[in-house]
Amino acid sequence: MQTIRARLTAWYSTALTLTLAAFAAVLYFARRSTSYQDLDQRIRSEAELTAGILVETYRARGVLVQTDTARRLVLVPEVAALLEVVPDYLIVTAPDDSLLFASADARALTFQDVEQLRQLVATARGGPSAGVVRLGASGPRLHYAVRYVGEIGGPSVAILAGADVQSAELGPQQLLDTFALILPIGLLAALLVGSWIARGALAPVDQIITEVREITDGRSLHRRLAEPMVKDELGRLAATLNQMMTRLERSFSALRRFTADASHELKTPLTVLRAGVERAITAPHLPPETLATLEETLQEINRMTELVDALLTLARADEGIAPLHREPIDLRALLEDTRETGELLAEQAGVHVEVTTPPEPVILEVDGQRFRQLVLNLLTNAVKYTPRGGSVHVQLGENDGRVTLTVADTGIGIALGDLPHIFDRFWRADSARTRTGERPGAGLGLAICKWIAEAHGGQIEVASRAGRGTMFTVTLPRTGAPTQQTG
Ligand SMILES: Nc1ncnc2c1ncn2[C@@H]1O[C@H](COP(=O)(O)OP(=O)(O)OP(=O)(O)O)[C@@H](O)[C@H]1O
Numbered sequence: 049m050q051t052i053r054a055r056l057t058a059w060y061s062t063a064l065t066l067t068l069a070a071f072a073a074v075l076y077f078a079r080r081s082t083s084y085q086d087l088d089q090r091i092r093s094e095a096e097l098t099a100g101i102l103v104e105t106y107r108a109r110g111v112l113v114q115t116d117t118a119r120r121l122v123l124v125p126e127v128a129a130l131l132e133v134v135p136d137y138l139i140v141t142a143p144d145d146s147l148l149f150a151s152a153d154a155r156a157l158t159f160q161d162v163e164q165l166r167q168l169v170a171t172a173r174g175g176p177s178a179g180v181v182r183l184g185a186s187g188p189r190l191h192y193a194v195r196y197v198g199e200i201g202g203p204s205v206a207i208l209a210g211a212d213v214q215s216a217e218l219g220p221q222q223l224l225d226t227f228a229l230i231l232p233i234g235l236l237a238a239l240l241v242g243s244w245i246a247r248g249a250l251a252p253v254d255q256i257i258t259e260v261r262e263i264t265d266g267r268s269l270h271r272r273l274a275e276p277m278v279k280d281e282l283g284r285l286a287a288t289l290n291q292m293m294t295r296l297e298r299s300f301s302a303l304r305r306f307t308a309d310a311s312h313e314l315k316t317p318l319t320v321l322r323a324g325v326e327r328a329i330t331a332p333h334l335p336p337e338t339l340a341t342l343e344e345t346l347q348e349i350n351r352m353t354e355l356v357d358a359l360l361t362l363a364r365a366d367e368g369i370a371p372l373h374r375e376p377i378d379l380r381a382l383l384e385d386t387r388e389t390g391e392l393l394a395e396q397a398g399v400h401v402e403v404t405t406p407p408e409p410v411i412l413e414v415d416g417q418r419f420r421q422l423v424l425n426l427l428t429n430a431v432k433y434t435p436r437g438g439s440v441h442v443q444l445g446e447n448d449g450r451v452t453l454t455v456a457d458t459g460i461g462i463a464l465g466d467l468p469h470i471f472d473r474f475w476r477a478d479s480a481r482t483r484t485g486e487r488p489g490a491g492l493g494l495a496i497c498k499w500i501a502e503a504h505g506g507q508i509e510v511a512s513r514a515g516r517g518t519m520f521t522v523t524l525p526r527t528g529a530p531t532q533q534t535g
């Protein structure tokens with residue numbers, strides 16, 4: 049039951065099934081009650097009819113009974129013939145309770161059963177009565193009515209009319225069977241219709257989910273959900289989400305603008321500071337402690353300038369105002385430029401740096417300055433995170449029509465759990481030693497690399513094993529890639 053749709057369908061079907069079942073039960077019991085009433089009405093009529101026939105015959109002929117060949121008292125044949133048409137169980141007994149007539153159904157009963165009925169009449173003598181009786185231990189259950197005929201003079205003849213309750217059960221039972229057939233079909237229909245209705249009702253929710261997901265990928269906060277004309281719950285939800293996104297967009301851009309403004313404002317004082325310290329450091333006859341302090345200050349100023357530059361770059365990139373100046377450049381030449389810096393860094397760190405480029409030109413439309421920054425960031429990282437005696441290999445190549453630049457080192461590597469974070473801003477594996485340690489840094493270098501690669505329509509990937517080394521691969525498309533700017 050992961051979806052509202054499944055739950056709605058289940059509720060709907062259960063409700064419908066319960067309603068149908070309750071309806072069936074009510075209908076069944078109502079039908080059964082009517083059926084029993086009809087049955088009782090029928091046997092009373094039968095008894096009345098028989099009484100009428102007996103009285104009329106007696107009036108017309110003055111005699112009702114005669115002796116048969118076995119010297120038993122029986123009804124005269126004309127009356128017996130008339131009574132044969134009465135359905136169900138019908139017996140007529142003489143005042144001494146001997147049997148005068150039994151209908152076809154009654155004659156089909158066993159002797160004991162007929163005796164039981166006769167006894168019933170005998171014990172009920174004295175007034176009309178009715179009731180229910182079971183014949184024998186497992187015989188049929190009968191509703192019966194007894195009518196005494198006093199209108200023919202002398203002690204009364206008794207009539208018992210009875211009917212099997214099974215005949216009354218037949219109708220309700222058929223009704224139940226019909227429902228047993230209809231219920232599963234109804235349930236299936238309810239499931240299908242319920243699921244269809246739920247899907248229709250929830251389709252806009254799915255659409256909102258898809259749209260919100262597209263918008264919140266971080267680059268489309270300016271987009272808004274389509275608001276339906278009807279201001280129902282979903283319409284209001286879309287409107288509310290839109291308002292929320294407007295506020296989010298506003299605070300995001302305020303945040304970006306603040307970072308950009310702050311970095312920009314810091315640049316000038318930093319330049320002034322650096323110029324001042326540089327001038328002071330060149331003054332003659334400085335005591336050694338002052339010189340050391342000034343050098344340290346200059347180093348900190350340089351680090352801060354780098355940080356402010358990086359922040360400004362990222363803030364501008366986020367705001368979409370860091371345009372790329374793309375022009376066709378032979379990337380081999382660009383790598384040669386950086387080789388010198390790399391070798392200088394490597395010499396200080398005691399690391400061997402090797403740069404391999406293909407013999408033929410690799411001309412690509414890139415922003416030269418940004419691309420140089422990308423290569424330098426990766427190269428600096430490789431040297432920084434490779435202990436003395438290790439080696440760094442920068443390689444330019446082509447693969448499947450795409451230009452690849454790999455920077456591989458034999459350094460300390462990156463733990464598997466850290467890999468997903470290394471392109472995050474301000475993320476460092478060893479964050480405790482941000483400023484002072486042997487490997488200082490702010491944790492912005494790779495974030496900038498990622499932005500530069502993606503702004504050129506390419507991507508950057510990393511493969512690393514702790515203690516073994518790291519390899520960064522930048523892949524750039526050969527043609528097209530009109531991505532001017534990403535935010
Ligand atoms: N070649 C590498 N070998 C091992 N770890 C690396 C390598 N490159 C990056 N890392 C890890 O990724 C983190 C982030 O790198 P990133 O370049 O963004 O920041 P940084 O070098 O620490 O600081 P910054 O570049 O801003 O001066 C580093 O702190 C380091 O833990």
Ligand SMILES: [Mg+2]
Pocket residue numbers: 425428429489492493494
């Ligand atoms: Mg770095």
